[in-house]
Amino acid sequence: MNCIPNDSNHLKAFACEVRTELIMGTTVTSENITGNTFPSIRRVWFITGASSGIGRELVGQALNAGESVVAVARNTTRLGDFDSTGRLLAINADVRDEAAVRQAVEEAVERFGQIDVVANNAGYGVFGAVEEVGDPQARAIFDTNVFGVLNVLRATLPVLRRQRSGHILQGSSIFGQTAVPGLGMLAATKYAVEGLSDALALEVAPLGIHVTLVQPGPTATAFGGNIDTVQTTQTDYDATVRTPQSEAPVSEAGKVAEGIRAAVAGVNPPRRLALGTVSADAMRHALTARLADLDGWADISKKVDA
Numbered sequence: 390m391n392c393i394p395n396d397s398n399h400l401k402a403f404a405c406e407v408r409t410e411l412i413m414g415t416t417v418t419s420e421n422i423t424g425n426t427f428p429s430i431r432r433v434w435f436i437t438g439a440s441s442g443i444g445r446e447l448v449g450q451a452l453n454a455g456e457s458v459v460a461v462a463r464n465t466t467r468l469g470d471f472d473s474t475g476r477l478l479a480i481n482a483d484v485r486d487e488a489a490v491r492q493a494v495e496e497a498v499e500r501f502g503q504i505d506v507v508a509n510n511a512g513y514g515v516f517g518a519v520e521e522v523g524d525p526q527a528r529a530i531f532d533t534n535v536f537g538v539l540n541v542l543r544a545t546l547p548v549l550r551r552q553r554s555g556h557i558l559q560g561s562s563i564f565g566q567t568a569v570p571g572l573g574m575l576a577a578t579k580y581a582v583e584g585l586s587d588a589l590a591l592e593v594a595p596l597g598i599h600v601t602l603v604q605p606g607p608t609a610t611a612f613g614g615n616i617d618t619v620q621t622t623q624t625d626y627d628a629t630v631r632t633p634q635s636e637a638p639v640s641e642a643g644k645v646a647e648g649i650r651a652a653v654a655g656v657n658p659p660r661r662l663a664l665g666t667v668s669a670d671a672m673r674h675a676l677t678a679r680l681a682d683l684d685g686w687a688d689i690s691k692k693v694d695a
């Protein structure tokens with residue numbers, strides 16, 4: 390079905406989306422997300438990093454909404470408290486293990502027949518100046534935050550392409566567009582995810598697949614406690630990296646998950662979704678600074694044309 394949603398024709402676009410979903414044999418229902426009523430489809434979610442924080446909230450909210458969830462975690466015992474009534478498939482897998490991820494996707498399709506939303510959420514951080522992060526630590530964070538994301542994409546995209554539908558939620562961050570001292574390596578992985586996702590979005594749009602980069606700001610989860618720290622430090626970086634940071638407002642993981650669900654429920658989902666005022670403000674600041682450089686150096690930019 391050829392649906393071309395646009396803002397000026399919202400209702401028609403929504404009707405088109407619902408019709409598509411009905412034709413695909415899924416059930417239309419409705420629910421309340423962040424105080425608004427959004428149309429919701431009984432989707433099948435494939436969520437990594439499902440054992441805690443934002444991922445775990447997504448699992449709970451999807452199940453509460455009557456949707457089905459494939460919850461991927463390194464330790465699924467932490468998902469044992471969900472009353473799933475058969476709609477939860479918890480799978481032990483490390484996103485760094487491509488074979489395990491492929492196996493998880495096979496089990497997901499075997500159980501539910503389809504995957505509608507892929508939440509590429511698993512990730513962690515490293516704290517230390519860029520120079521202080523050793524090669525093994527730098528490679529390790531890319532293994533999870535970037536190559537893990539790629540493992541999930543390569544395993545799920547054949548399913549989504551076959552369906553000619555789906556929504557990929559790429560786990561980015563406030564640090565996907567801006568960076569602060571001490572978190573350069575985390576930002577490097579999230580910038581990488583942003584770059585590949587911009588290309589991916591254009592590649593899969595004609596196939597009926599949406600891509601949204603999820604950019605939470607500081608959120609109250611286990612993330613801070615799971616941050617890896619550098620082995621050796623240089624005092625030269627103490628002033629920039631190891632100074633007490635001002636206390637920033639912190640988002641709730643449940644509300645972040647609600648924001649993500651709102652993007653999935655929307656007819657015209659965003660390419661990027663900043664979650665939390667801190668994240669939105671940081672994005673605006675970063676983009677404004679980039680524009681200032683672009684405009685301020687426009688003469689030089691043009692002078693190098695052949």
Ligand SMILES: NC(=O)c1ccc[n+]([C@@H]2O[C@H](COP(=O)([O-])OP(=O)(O)OC[C@H]3O[C@@H](n4cnc5c(N)ncnc54)[C@H](OP(=O)(O)O)[C@@H]3O)[C@@H](O)[C@H]2O)c1
Binds near residue numbers: 437464513561608
């Ligand atoms: N919290 C924040 O302030 C914040 C801000 C911006 C973006 N984010 C992003 O949001 C996402 C979720 O983070 P969170 O805040 O919910 O933190 P969290 O509570 O620490 O959850 C991270 C999840 O990722 C999983 N994970 C880590 N490495 C994995 C691997 N190799 N294979 C499979 N699972 C792995 C963890 O599983 P285990 O339990 O097995 O370790 C955990 O379930 C991350 O991508 C993070 O970068 C968080």
